[in-house]
Amino acid sequence: MKKILLTLLACIVALGASSALQKAPRMLTTSPGASFGTAVPFTPADTKVPMAKRAAGQTMSMTYSPAYDPYQAIAFQDQETGMQMAQAFQFTRTLTNEFAGNKLTGMFFYTGINMNASTETSSVNTIKKATMFLAYDLQNFEPFYTQTVDLPEAGGTLVSFQFDTPYEIVANKPLYIGFYYYLSSPQDATVIIDGRDHGNDATGGWIGFRPVATDDVPNPSWSFNNFADRLGFLCLGTVISGDNLPTDKVSLDEYDVQPSVYENDPFDFYFLFTNNAANDINSIDCEVTVGTAPAETVHLDLDQPLSYSKSAVATLSDLTCSTPDVQRVPVTVTITKVNGNPNKDENKTIAGAIQVLPTGKGYQRNVVIEEFTGTWCGFCPQGIVTMEALREKYTDGSVIPVAVHYQDPMAVDSYFPVTQAYSSGFPSAVLNRSTMAYIYPTDDCVNDIELFKTYPAPATVTATAMFNEKKNGVIFNTKSAFSYDNDKASEDYILAFAVTEDNVGPYEQNSNYPGTSLPGWGDKPAKVETIYNDVARQINSARGLLGTIPESVVAGQEYEYTYELKFTADSKIEHWINLNAIVYLLNRKTGIVENACMVKAGDLAAIDNVFTDADADADAPVEYYNLQGIRVSEPAAGIYIRRQGSTAKVVAID
Numbered sequence: 235m236k237k238i239l240l241t242l243l244a245c246i247v248a249l250g251a252s253s254a255l256q257k258a259p260r261m262l263t264t265s266p267g268a269s270f271g272t273a274v275p276f277t278p279a280d281t282k283v284p285m286a287k288r289a290a291g292q293t294m295s296m297t298y299s300p301a302y303d304p305y306q307a308i309a310f311q312d313q314e315t316g317m318q319m320a321q322a323f324q325f326t327r328t329l330t331n332e333f334a335g336n337k338l339t340g341m342f343f344y345t346g347i348n349m350n351a352s353t354e355t356s357s358v359n360t361i362k363k364a365t366m367f368l369a370y371d372l373q374n375f376e377p378f379y380t381q382t383v384d385l386p387e388a389g390g391t392l393v394s395f396q397f398d399t400p401y402e403i404v405a406n407k408p409l410y411i412g413f414y415y416y417l418s419s420p421q422d423a424t425v426i427i428d429g430r431d432h433g434n435d436a437t438g439g440w441i442g443f444r445p446v447a448t449d450d451v452p453n454p455s456w457s458f459n460n461f462a463d464r465l466g467f468l469c470l471g472t473v474i475s476g477d478n479l480p481t482d483k484v485s486l487d488e489y490d491v492q493p494s495v496y497e498n499d500p501f502d503f504y505f506l507f508t509n510n511a512a513n514d515i516n517s518i519d520c521e522v523t524v525g526t527a528p529a530e531t532v533h534l535d536l537d538q539p540l541s542y543s544k545s546a547v548a549t550l551s552d553l554t555c556s557t558p559d560v561q562r563v564p565v566t567v568t569i570t571k572v573n574g575n576p577n578k579d580e581n582k583t584i585a586g587a588i589q590v591l592p593t594g595k596g597y598q599r600n601v602v603i604e605e606f607t608g609t610w611c612g613f614c615p616q617g618i619v620t621m622e623a624l625r626e627k628y629t630d631g632s633v634i635p636v637a638v639h640y641q642d643p644m645a646v647d648s649y650f651p652v653t654q655a656y657s658s659g660f661p662s663a664v665l666n667r668s669t670m671a672y673i674y675p676t677d678d679c680v681n682d683i684e685l686f687k688t689y690p691a692p693a694t695v696t697a698t699a700m701f702n703e704k705k706n707g708v709i710f711n712t713k714s715a716f717s718y719d720n721d722k723a724s725e726d727y728i729l730a731f732a733v734t735e736d737n738v739g740p741y742e743q744n745s746n747y748p749g750t751s752l753p754g755w756g757d758k759p760a761k762v763e764t765i766y767n768d769v770a771r772q773i774n775s776a777r778g779l780l781g782t783i784p785e786s787v788v789a790g791q792e793y794e795y796t797y798e799l800k801f802t803a804d805s806k807i808e809h810w811i812n813l814n815a816i817v818y819l820l821n822r823k824t825g826i827v828e829n830a831c832m833v834k835a836g837d838l839a840a841i842d843n844v845f846t847d848a849d850a851d852a853d854a855p856v857e858y859y860n861l862q863g864i865r866v867s868e869p870a871a872g873i874y875i876r877r878q879g880s881t882a883k884v885v886a887i888d
Contacts, residue, residue, distance in 0.1 A: 294475065294476060294477065294479045294512055294513075295339070295473060295474065295475040295512075296473070296474050296475075296479060296512040296513075296541070296542050297342065297471055297472070297473055297474075297541070297542070298329075298471050298472055298473075298474055298542055298543060299323075299342075299438075299469070299470060299471025299472075299543070300323055300432075300435075300437055300438035300467050300471075300543070301323075301427075301428040301430075301438055301466070301467035301468060301469045301470070301471070302428040302430050302466075302467070303428060303469070304344060304390075304426050304427070304428065304469045305427055305428050305429035305430075305466070306426075306427055306429055307346060307347045307389075307390070307423035307424070307425065307426055307427075308423055308424075308425040308426075308427055308465060309349070309420070309421065309422060309423040309424070309425075310425075310443075313417055313420055313422070314417070314420055314446060315417055315418065315419055315420060315446075316416060316417065316446040317416070317417050317443065317444060317445055317446050318414055318415065318416055318417070318442075318443070318444035318456075319414065319415060319417060319424060319425070319441065319442065319443060319444075320367075320412055320413065320414035320415075320440075320441065320442030320443075320444075320456070320458070321343070321412050321413060321414075321424075321425060321440070321441055321442075321468045321470060322367075322369075322372065322410045322411060322412025322413075322440040322441075322442070322458075322468075322470075323410070323411060323412065323437055323438040323439075323440065323467065323468060323470060323471075324408060324409075324410055324411075324437040324438075324440070325338075325403075325408060325409050325410070325411055325472065326408050326437055327406055327407075327408045329408075330403050330404060330405055330406060330407055330408055330409070331405050331406060332480065333403045333474055333476070333479070333480075334403050334404060334405035335402070335403065335476065335478055336402075336403050336474055336475065336476025336477075336478060336479055337400040337401060337402050337403065337474070337475050337476055338368070338397065338400060338401040338403060338411070338472050338473070338474060339396055339397055339400045339473045339474070339475045340394060340395055340396040340397050340472065340473040341366055341394070341395065341397075341411055341413070341470065341471065341472045341473065342392060342393060342394035342395075342470065342471055342472075342473070343364075343392075343393060343413060343426070343468075343469065343470035343471075344390060344391065344392055344393070344426040344469055344470075345359040345361070345385050345386060345388065345389055345390065345391045345393060346359055346361060346389060346422050346423055346424030346425070346426070347359065347389035347390060347422075347423045347424075348360040348389065348418070348419060348421050348422050348423070349421040349422075349423055350419065350421045351421075352389055357388065357389030357390045358387060358388070358389050359385060359386065359387055359388060359389040359390075359391070360387075360418040360419060360422065361385055361415050361416070361417070361418050361422060361424065362384065362385060362418075363382055363383065363384055363385060363415065363416075364382070364383055364385055364413045364414070364415040365380050365381065365382045365383075365413060365414050365415065366380065366381045366382075366383065366395065366397070366412075366413045367379060367380045367381075367410075367411075367412055367413065367414065368401055368409055368410070368411060369409065369410045369412075370407070370408075370409050370410070371410075372410055372440060372442065372456075372458040373458065375442070375455075375456040375458065379397070379399065379401060381395070381397060381398055383395045390426075394473070396473075400475070403474075410440065411470075411472050412440070412442075412470065413470070414442065414444075425441060425465070425468065426468065426469040426470075427465040427466045427467065427468060427469065428466040428467050428468075428469055429465065429466045430466040430467065431466070431658060431659045432462060432466065432467060435462070436460045436462040436463070437462075437467075438462060438466075438467030438468055439460045439461045439462025439463070439465060439466070439467055439468060440458055440459075440460055440461075440468070441458065441459060441460075441461050441468070442456050442457065442458040442459075443456070443457050443458075443459075444456045444457070474512070479511075479512035480510065480511045480512055480578070481511045481512060481513050481575075481578070482511055482513065482572040482573060482575045482576070482577060482578050483509070483510040483511040483572070483577065483578045483579040484507050484508065484509055484510065484511070484515060484518060484569050484572050484577055484579055484582065485507065485508050485510055485579045485580075485581040485582065486505055486506070486507055486567060486568075486569060486581060486582055486583060486584040487506045487507065487508055487545065487581070487584075488505070488506040488584075489503065489504060489505045489506070489565075489567070489584050489586045490503075490504040490505075490669065491503045491504070491565060491586050491587075491588050492588065492669075492686075492689050493588070493589060493666070493668050493689055493824075493826055493828075494588065494589040494590070494591055494596065494689050494690050494691065494692060495555070495588055495589070495590055495591070495689070495690070496590070496591055496592070496593045496594070496596065496690060497555060497556055497557065497558045497590055497591070497592060497593055498554055498555075498556055498593070499554065500551070500552040500553065500554055501553050501554070501588060502549055502550065502551050502552075502553070503522075503549070503550040503553055503565055503567070503586065504547055504548070504549050504550075505547070505548055505550075505567055505584055506545055506546070506547055507545065507546060507547075507548065507569060508543070508544070508545040509540045509541060509542055509543065509544055509545075510542070510543070510579055511542065511572070511578075512542055513573070514539035514540060514541050515536060515539060515540040515572060515573065516535065516536055516539055516573050517533065517534060517535045517536060517571075517572075517573055517574065518533075518534050518536075518548075518569050518571065518572055518577075519531060519532070519533050519534070519569070519570050519571035519574075520532050520534065520548075520550075520567055520568065520569055520570065521567070521568045521570050522550060522553075522565075522566070522567050523564075523565070523566045524553050524554070524555050524563065524564075524565050525555050525557060525559070525563040525564060525565075525590075526557070527555070527556075531570075532550075534548060550567070553565070555588070555590045557590065558590045558591060558592045559589070559590050560589055560590070560591060560692055560717070560718050560720075561589075562587035562588060562589050562590075563587060563588055563589075563590050564585060564586070564587050565585070565586045565587060565588060566583065566584070566585045566586075567583070567584050567586075568582055568583040569582045569583075570582070589692060591690050591692060591717060591718075592717075592718070595690075595717040595718065595789070596690025596691055596692060596717050597690065597691045597692070597693060597694035597715070597717060597829065598632070598687075598691065598694070599666075599686065599687055599689055599690065599691035599828075599829060600631065600632050600633070600634060600687075600691075600829055600830050600831060601632065601633050601634065601665055601666055601683050601686050601687055601830075602634045602636060602665070602666050602667075602816075602818065602827050602830045603621075603624065603633060603634070603635055603636065603663050603664070603665055603671065603679075603683065604636045604638050604652060604656065604663065604664050604667070604770075605617050605620075605621055605635070605636070605637050605638065605661060605662070605663045605673060606638050606640060606653055606656075606657040606658075606659075606660055606661060606662050606663065607637055607638070607639055607640070607660060607661050608639055608640045608641055608642045608645075608660055609639075609642040609643065609644075609741050609742060609743050609744060609764075610641065610642060610744055611660040611661065611744060612744040612745055612746035612747075612760075613660065613661060613746055614660055614661045614743070614744075615743065615745050615746075615747055615752060615755045615762075616661055616673060616674035616747075616752065617637075617661030617662075617663070617673045617674065618743075618764070618766075619674065619676065619752060619753055619754060619755070620663075620673050620674050620675075620676045620679050621635050621637060621767070621768060622767065623676045623680075624676075624679070624680075624683075625767060625768070627680065628683075631831065631832055631834075632687065633683055634816060634830050634831075634832045635734075635767075635768040636732070636734055636768055636770050636816070637734070637766065637767070637768045637769050637770060638652055638653055638657075638770045639769065639770065640653050640657070640660065642741070643741055643806075644738060644739075644741070644766065644769050644806065646770060646771060646772060646804050646805060646806060647804050648772050648773045648774075648775075648776070648802075648804065648805075649770045649772075649773055649776070651776040651777075652667075652770075652773075652776050655667075655776075655825075658670055661673045661674070663679070665682060665683065665686050666686065666826055666827035666828075666830075667820075667825055667826050667827050668686075668824075668826040668827070669682070669686060671683070690717075691717075691828055691829045692716065692717050692718065692828060693714060693715065693716045693717065693727060693819055693828050693829055694714070694715050694819070694829050695712055695713070695714045695715075695729065695817050695819040695829055695830065695831055696712070696713050696831050697710050697711060697712045697713070697815070697817045697831050697833060698710075698711045698833065698872050698873040698874075699711070699815035699833040699837075699838050699873075700838060700873055701810065701838055702798060705810045706800060706801050707798050707799055707800040707801055708731075708733060708798070708799045708813070708815050708838065709796065709797070709798045709799075710731050710795075710796065710797045710798075710799065710815060710817060711794065711795075711796050711872055711873065712729060712782075712794065712795045712796070712797070712817055713792045713793065713794050714727075714729070714783060714787075714792065714793045714795070714819060715790060715791065715792050715793070716787045716788075716789060716790075716791075717789060717790075718789050719786075719787070719788055719789050720786065720787050721785070721786040722785070722786070723783050723784060723785065723786055723787040724780075724781075724783045724784060724785045724786075725822065726821065726822055726823060727783045727819060727820065727821060727822060727828065728777070728778030728779065728780065728782055728783060728819075728820050728822050729778055729779060729782035729783065729795065729797075729817060729818065729819060729820070730773055730774060730775055730776065730777070730778040730779060730817070730818040730820055731773070731774045731779070731797055731799045731815075731816070731817055731818075732770070732771075732772060732773035732774070732799075732815075732816045732817075732818065733771050733772050733799065733801075733805070733807075733813045733814065733815055733816065734768050734769055734770055734771055734813070734814045734816065735768075735769045735771050735807055735808065735809070735812050735813050735814070735835075736767040736768065736769075736812045736813075736814065736835050737765055737766075737767065737809070737812050738765065738766040738767070738769045738808055738812075739763075739764060739765045739766050740763040740764055740765050741763070741764060741766065742761050742762070742763055742764070743761070743762045743763075743764040744760065744761060745758060745759070745760055745761070745762055746760075748760055768814070771801075771805045771806065771807050771813070772799065772801060772802060772804070772805040772807075773818075774797075774799055777820070777822075777825075778818070778820045778822070779797065782795050782797070783795075811835070811836075812835050813835055813838065814832055814833065814834050814835050815832065815833040815838055816830060816831070816832045816833075817830060817831050817832075818830050856876060857876075858874045858876055869887055870887070871887055872887060873887075874887060
């Protein structure tokens with residue numbers, strides 16, 4: 235290793251389904267069936283009520299909330315004056331076991347915003363009182379502790395209150411912590427959310443409703459639902475005090491590293507760490523090992539303290555490896571100390587790996603960008619803008635755009651495993667199923683792609699393609715080559731075959747950008763009839779087709795494979811002439827796309843337009859081009875464009 239530099243990123247990160255570490259929190263978007271009506275931007279008030287202090291006689295106090303910072307204030311469509319609403323999160327069994335014997339001494343939350351009473355410069359809260367509660371069950375809602383408090387008139391104010399009677403935490407006895415209140419107006423946007431994707435965790439998204447009492451129903455029941463998958467978590471939390479709170483515990487949770495590097499070239503290693511202790515983190519010490527090199531120790535002072543349950547990303551820079559290993563060199567990081575004390579967390583080590591290639595032996599890496607989108611998604615025009623820009627910028631085939639639709643008329647079953655494994659929200663994007671990319675602004679996405687293209691690829695694949703006679707399938711002729719000898723190549727690599735379609739639709743696209751500066755969308759309404767490109771139509775298998783790579787390969791030698799992809803009813807293809815043909819070269823052990831190629835729409839030959847080379851006029855000069863339009867001086871067997879004077883034909887050469 236040349237040197238180690240650690241830089242704490244300012245943002246808190248949220249992880250999606252992908253194994254790769256994301257660079258920033260991923261925002262949720264409105265999914266189909268969302269029942270809330272109005273979302274207003276959330277700006278916390280300047281005046282905040284001080285946080286609750288620890289109970290007398292107790293030596294430590296900490297705050298806990300499962301949510302990130304506030305993002306929006308939400309009002310629901312059917313809410314009315316006088317109905318009751320509640321917000322709550324679960325203090326899970328894991329938490330009760332960790333903090334057993336300590337006490338819950340208070341809670342905190344944000345006041346809502348009345349949209350009629352508020353102005354551009356001042357947010358107003360018209361709800362005067364709230365009742366804090368502790369309960370063991372929400373479905374049969376009978377709180378065992380309640381306490382009513384007065385709320386300030388300022389909207390977006392962080393308020394904190396001590397419990398009159400602290401609750402001693404009991405192991406293995408989870409509970410719900412929250413508050414309820416009466417709505418003063420249908421214009422009360424009282425549900426303050428973080429808007430983040432928390433994966434499968436739903437503990438922080440409970441919202442309750444209780445209708446207005448009537449003569450027929452004088453005592454209506456509460457109904458609680460979890461909205462975490464649509465709204466993120468609610469911005470509320472609790473205060474924990476006691477003498478035996480955990481200290482100096484930091485876990486290592488995720489890592490990210492580029493897929494490959496040349497020997498002795500520097501690379502970066504990113505890791506996510508989380509504070510699992512009551513005391514703030516001010517510094518950490520790490521032990522770092524690359525391959526068989528001796529371990530090195532580095533000290534990191536954080537720019538700002540990191541509180542309980544919060545996470546941050548650190549970067550190890552200028553790591554190197556002098557020994558090529560195409561089977562991936564291990565990179566191990568251990569956080570040994572927290573604030574100068576031994577790290578008490580059990581999950582303090584993380585092990586990654588990077589492929590190290592001999593200098594100059596790698597191939598140019600093409601980039602597949604799979605964007606996850608839907609017509610229902612009002613934020614997805616951002617992705618449309620970027621994907622169209624990429625089509626215009628990268629005409630050389632080095633970037634292969636694939637728009638993977640979800641829960642809309644263009645969604646297909648064969649690509650659902652890709653969405654499930656790599657989507658981090660809508661819109662989002664993944665590069666070569668390895669690294670999450672910023673899908674907007676476009677320049678950020680381009681920067682991600684350009685960086686990714688600099689990583690050498692251990693293998694390459696090229697292809698020609700043609701439609702079968704019935705136009706109900708595509709015949710692929712591929713050539714794969716590898717940078718090193720490998721007697722277990724079929725165990726390491728595999729090919730997958732896919733088609734995308736251009737000029738699809740029109741379909742009605744939801745848009746959140748009327749009146750904004752989003753290119754091409756600011757002057758359009760909230761629902762726009764849209765034509766779509768690069769629509770994922772069919773993939774033979776997201777994990778590839780066995781037998782497409784030989785058992786053993788020799789460095790630099792080309793290996794051919796022919797495959798016919800028959801279209802299925804699920805592909806929903808509208809016009810075969812608009813299809814692009816894509817070949818993925820996948821790493822079977824990591825799932826990443828090592829390389830790929832595409833035959834663009836218009837370059838696929840139709841079999842009834844294919845002639846044999848015997849049709850050529852032997853007396854005239856002839857030029858051959860591959861189906862990507864590149865001239866070939868000595869064509870091998872395959873499909874080519876044959877130009878003779880002003881005449882061009884698609885030919886098959888045996």
